[in-house]
Amino acid sequence: MTPCALVSDNIHHPRTTAQVNMAATSSYKPQNPLFDQALRNHLESLRTEDREAFEHCTAEDVIATVQQLNSSHAAQSRVRQFLVRFAAVVRPLESYFDLVSNVVGSIPGAQLGAIVFGALRFVIKAVNGLSDYFERIVGVLEEISQSLPYYQDYAVEIYRDSAPVQQALAGVYHDIIMVCSAVRDVFLKRGGVARSGVSVWLRGINPWNKTIEDITQGLQRRREVLGREVVHADRVGLHRQAIEREWNDRRRDFLASLPYEDCQPKQRDCLRVLPTDHNAGEWLINREELLDWAHNPSGGLLWVHGKPGVGKTVLASIVIEWVMNPTISGKQAAVAFFYCEHDNPKKHNPRSLLATLLHQVLGQLPGPWDGLELDIFSKAHSPENLRNSLKTACNYLERTRPVFLIIDALDECDPATREELLPLLISLGNDSRLLLTSRNEEDIWNALKSFPLIAITDQDVKNDIHQYVSRKVTLAGDEGSSLRHVEVGDPVLLEEVLRTLREGADGMFLWVQLQITHLQEQRTDYDIRNALRTLTRGLHPTFTRSLQSIDRLPALRLARAKRVLRWVVCAEYPMNLHELSEAVAVHDMQQSWDKSRCVNKPISLIEDCFHLVHCTDLSGKSRDAKVQLIHSSVKEFLLQNPMVLGSSLAGYHIYPLPDAQVIIAEDCLKYLQLIARSVHQSEMSQIMEDRHPFLSYAIEFWPQHLRASGPSGERNVSIFCEFVETTLSRQFWSERYNRKRDDTIHTTMPISHLAACLSLPHVVKAILEKGLGTANAQGSESRDLTALHVAAKFADESTVRVLVESGADINARNAEGETPLHLAARRWDGERIVRALLDLKADVTPTDGGGRTPLHIAAQNGYGQNSVLLFLQRGASIRAFCNSGQLPLHNAAANPYGVTSVQHLLSYGADVNALNGQLRTPLHVAAGVWYRGIDSVRVLVECGANIDATDPDGLTPLHMAAQ
Known part of the structure; x- marks a missing residue:
């Protein structure tokens, strides 16, 4: 058979309308956009005749054609052997295009495969009778096929984010089309007209061989390029993984340092009271004020308030679930929430509240964030610092999805706490979506009345209460009835119970719940009728x-x-x-x-x-x-x-409450005495808290209860003195108390020191008045600290004032030459106690054993900027060198978080180019503080620091930064 006969018999002219319809694929969302784009680029680079040349078909069509042609050749013929090899190429190609369809691109694999398989069927029909041509083509296709598993692993699993790798992978498609197009050019003229036999023979000599060689060499180059890109991608990937691992480790450590509380159990408990198919709270979800708040991209504060027992906490839990629904904002929202609780100090503490919200927000950041350095979050967990960190975290997370902050039961914080907390929350609500629930207390009203609010009325919750009552009161024997229901035998009585509870609710779920609990205890319909007649109205009567x-x-x-x-x-x-x-x-x-x-x-x-x-x-x-x-x-x-x-x-x-606190403290101390007596001395350290569940509480909290009792006369002092003078009880307690505290309670510590250490100002005062201790006594076992040192160390302002008023030396020195002011300056939250000592005329000039003034100490304290300013305002010297040759400005510059202290010192005249004992400027010091020193570097340079200053070793600040 001549080549011309082969062409005329076996080639179907292409249908120009059969092509990949790119527009039709617009609804597909690529899972690997890089590969998708690379593939599209190759398709667009094809000539129109290359895209339109081949009648589209499937892999099964190609296999069927091979089987049909097999029958026309002898079993041992070379062509039949090539047909078998050709068929083996088809299945890897089919797998590759399935991969494209299911995992990689937005163009369906069936459409991509249709072009290639149509081209292959053209090839097999065109050259199956020409063994030399067929062998070359099969060889090239086999080489491509053998590479496909190698390519697929890269495309799917390893290098999804590398554009050069994906470009090389998508090139496989281009190579197959080029092979088939080369065959077409040998056998067909433009327009699909078959060439003559002579023309086919002539075109098959040089151009054909060159085209095949070019494609083969291109395959080799592609493998080499892919290899190089893979090596590069490996390095980039490892670097990114290292950055992500370090960032996540630092985030984990920072989150662990936060004094946060787990609020998830409370959320689960609230939702557990609702049936699966509930529509409770729909009235709130549909309120215009709530919808405006939820959809406000610039943030805002919304206050929801209502009377006691109206169900505010359950409503808060419903809102939390609602904002988690992506349909609210079109994206998966980030939600942080906190439930205040009156009976848990950690649940109505500003630090715990803000730290918990920050913990939840930072935990929802997806990973290393462009421009977000965890070092910007202060490790000084004051409420102000936590508020600022929370603002920053919300702003970063808001770039990708909406952030909602929800705080329930603000009224369960005491008035003093609310006075501190409300300004912080108002500031937070200026930038973030913040929802607060509470009662309408006077101080909360005064602070929030100008913000959008929802006042919960009896009518608002009427339907929810009706549904709740209907679920909880049932006819005896009804399906689903249980001990948690009020079971009524008489249907008429059932209606009376429902009506009485609904009418008496006065908008209070709590009242309804208590009455239902009371009715559950009744055993007969007669008992239930009598109970209904005597139901109390209101919470206090209940x-x-x-x-x-x-x-x-x-x-x-x-x-x-x-x-x-x-x-x-x-x-x-x-x-x-x-x-x-x-x-x-x-x-x-x-x-x-x-x-x-x-x-x-x-x-x-x-x-x-x-x-x-x-x-x-x-x-x-x-x-x-x-x-x-x-x-x-x-x-x-x-x-x-x-x-x-x-x-x-x-x-x-x-x-009165103070009397109750004294009784509680007395019971704690009595308990410790009882347990200490009940075991042998050698067994004390072996006592396990699971044998005595109350032991941990009594050890840790008896001082708090004694402190809460206030100046309640002789009783609290006598309780304290009796306990600490009992050697067995005191030793037993101090050993265990020290395990929970970083600071050691010495068993021989003077009684006034112990009272100061436990922040018991009223006990300290009574001890000094009774002559049981002296104001300036020094504890030899504690570096010659006086009670005033101890009080300053623990930032107990009340005890500080009591001691100074009782004659304590405010400038007394301990064994290291430190005054109480030195110890106060060390604290991250020392501003308040520093101010108190300065108001009591503490001297700002004394130096400790290292020649450091309190200003030196505060300047090197990462969070001592407010104390630095107080010292400067009271005349502290900015030119005092310590023994190591450091000025306060050098100490501040060496502090990674000391930029504010640097600014304070410079504003009070500190020399920006002053030299320390190593003849280095503050800029040298700041430049050497990792990258966190950049803030101080910027301030120093702006204030005229010499960037070319050299130390004795010839090092400039730039050298310090490079090191």
């Missing part, structure tokens, strides 16, 4: 009903219930059941700890409080189960003067 129930208990149980209420109101954090059961039992103990006097069933302590207290684990078996008041309004009720309320149950009220 709480009084609980106290009346407690008052009817047997004497021992009644006494324990009183102690439970006192502990739950006064405890420094929500105690668990096992801690509480031991704390309650202390009062009943005699000379040693007697386990038989503890209740066998701790959950019974909760049951005996008749719904004023609840446990987070109803079974009471979990060691992590916390005991809490059911609502902050219960605490307010119990802390009020019972005479004002007209209550006949005065003994249950925690009033």
